[in-house]
Amino acid sequence: MIRNAVDHALEAPETRTAAGKEAEGTIVLRARHEAGRIVVEVCDDGAGFDRERILARARERGMIAEGSRLDDDDVYRLVLAPGFSTASAVTDLSGRGVGMDVVARNVAALKGTLAIASRPGAGSTMTIRVPLTLAIIDGFAVGVAEETYVIPMDAVRECLALPRDAGATSAAAPSAGGGVLELRGAPLPFLRLRDVFALPGAPPPVESVVVVESEGVRVGLAVDALHGESEAVVKPLGEVLERADGVTGSTILGDGRVALIVDVPTILHRAMRRGERAAKGERA
C-alpha cells in the first residue's frame, strides 16, 4: 500500500510545487487500537483519487455501464478490482495491476474492512480495520440477565447509575429500547444492552450505565450490573459466530464461562441508523 501511495498518489515534485504544496510528499502510517479492532491507516498528501481517470479506466475494461452514476465510495471501490491500474506506465514500484485487490483480499480474509477517503488535490487515506483475533485487551465486564459481556476498555468513558426516572423517557421511543438521560446537564442517549442482544427478562429496579464512545459518538449502555475491569484474552468467534451481530469475539471468564466482547462501533452505528430512520418516518 505504501508502494502504491508512493507511485500513484504522490505527484512529481514539479507538479506539487505548482499546486502550492511542498515538493516533498508525506506518507503517514498510523496504527492503533479502536474498540476491539486494530486500525491501520495509510495517509498521503498526494493528488487524491482521480475520479474521472478511474471511471474512464473502468469503462475501458467494461466494469461499469456507460452512463451509470456512481458515488465517490463506489468509484474508489473500483480500484480494488483485480488487475485494475490507472498508472499509465509500469514502473519499478507498481503499475502491474497487482495492488489494491491483493490488499482488499487479504483484509477480507481477516474479516476486516478497507475504507478509502480521498480529497482531490489533498491526498487520500486508506483505513484498514481488522478484528482482534488473538490478543489481550483491557475489558470492562458487565452483567445482563444471566450473561456477562466484556466492553473494550478503550471505548469506555465512565460509569454511572441509571436514574430511576430515565426509563420514563423511553416511552417517547419505545422501539429503541432506551431513552435519554441527563449527564452533567447534557442529554445522553442510552440503549439497554438487554434489548440490543434480545435477552429475556425485565431489567432490575436499579440499573447501571456504561458510557461508551466510538468515532466521536457517545452513548450510554444500560446494564444490570458492573463487574469491573479485567484483562481479557480475545478468542476469535469462529466461522459460525462471526455472523453474530454486535460482538467481535469472546473471552473465557475466571469461572470458566464464555463472555462475548461487545462490538461498540457496530451497536452504535445500528442505533444511529435506526434513529435516523425513525426521524424520517416521523417527518413523513
Add this chain to the structure above:
Amino acid sequence: MTSNAHPGSPAPGAQHLTFSVAGESYAVDVLHVREVVEVMPITRVPSLPAAVRGVVNLRGAVVPVVDLGVRLGGAPLALTKRSCIVVIEVDRAGEPMIVGLLVDAVDQVIELGPDSLEPVPPFGTRAGPDVLDGMAVLGGSFVLVLDTARVVAELLGGADARRVHADAGAP
C-alpha cells in the same frame, strides 16, 4: 453405504452412539463423536439461528452448541439432569469444525451394520430424509441415524452447505 456383506455372516457394523431428543431416539456414527460432556453454562449469542443455543468453553476452546430440539422436536430443549452435549467433528467446506449437539440424554453405543439400516421414507419422520442416513429398528422402536454434516449445515446455514454435503457424501 454399500451392502457387500455375505449372506449368513454378520455384516461388519459401524458403532453408533444413540441419544434421545424430544422423545425420539437418534444415532450418530461414533467416528464423528469426539466426546460427550455434561451441560455446562451456555453463553447466548445474539442474532444467530434459533437452533444455535450459544457457545461453551470446552477446555479453552469456544465451541458453538446446537439445540437439536429446535430441528427435531420443534422447540428448544428444556435442560434436565440427563441433558448432555455430544461434541462432534464435522467437515465444513473442507475444514474440520467442532460443534456441540444438545440432546435430552445419551443412551448407549450400538452396532449398526449396513443390513440393519432401512431407507428413510420420504415423509413420516420429524427429521425428514434430508438429514437422515437411514433408520433401524432397535428393541421394537426406531433409531434414526443422523447425517451430522447435513444437520449442522442446515442449522448453521451458510453458502458452504452444499459443499459440506458433497464432502460428506464422499467415501
